[in-house]
Amino acid sequence: MFFALVFVIWAWAVSLSSPEGFEQVKLVLQSFIAKFIAWGTITVLLYHMIGGIRHLIMDMGHWEELKSGNLSAVITIVLWIVLAVLTGVWLWF
Template identity: 30%
Template sequence: MSQSPATRQSPRARPLSPHLTIYRPTITMTMSIVHRITGGALYFGTLLVVWWLVAASISESYFDFVNGIFGSWLGRLVLFGYTWALMHHMLGGIRHFVWDTGTGLEKHTASKIAWATLAGSVVLTLAIWVVGYLARGA
């Protein structure tokens, strides 16, 4: 038995997905995006560590060349950024691990943890560099 055109239902219009631009950025959203960016940056930084290790295995002169690059103001800035990315990504991973246990998922708690991730990454980065300079005696 066929349905008449009047009784046939037309397909429902599907709702459109909202684009990110309609949302006001929250600290948890921002830290999630930064976590992904720092993860990508760590790939680049790890290549620098590999370059340094390979230089150490090739020759003393090549190692001195690579150390000279890393010791320049630009090299130190890149290494400082790598250190921050490493600390931020690590703390973001800990934050996600805590969430995986079902803890800290409330809106205000999650926001506080996200702010703590940001502050902690800055403090740890500065502490690592201060200790490093003190250990070098420079």
Template identity: 30%
Template sequence: MSKSAATRARPLSPHLQIYKPIPTMVMSIVHRITGVGLYFGILLVAAWLLAAATSEDWFNTVSAIYGSWIGRLILFAYTWALIHHMLGGIRHLVMDTGKALGKQSSTTVATAMPFVSIGLTLLLWVVGYFARGA
């Protein structure tokens, strides 16, 4: 007697462990992660604005926290997430117009994304420090 349909091996649905990571897939995942990071990072901006509107003591306390090395590291990561997410959005906007949809061009743009976002983040922080006079 042959096996019934219920006992035959069924095909598995593909998942991330099956696929080889390619730049476009990795950048899509990073884009989602930076979106979540921005969601929580906006709380930092809200706390800063609330402190600025509340009192000078509270503003100085928040400024001291953000000015510490761990605060600056978090703000740097937030800045990178903001720039990376913005570049990902621009990338998708360009792709929505029908450009850069080919395998080579989309892979090239996705491969350049981390380097461009890190470079722009560093540039923004350097300009910020020079403008501040620190």
């Protein structure tokens, strides 16, 4: 997630610099490598967000038993996989 910020900050800076910079970033983002980096960045952020919500719920006293904690972990991973696939479909199709 940290390393992807280099790409995100570069794209943001160049795209805001001029209309030509914006077109350059649009062109770069159409390549497979850029889409793969974007997909990886988005999926890592999604997992981080879903895991954070799970931990907030656990901080409120829910899902602290072994069985419910394991179930919430499985649900977190399954939800992340579904969102990762949907993100890939959104980026490539």
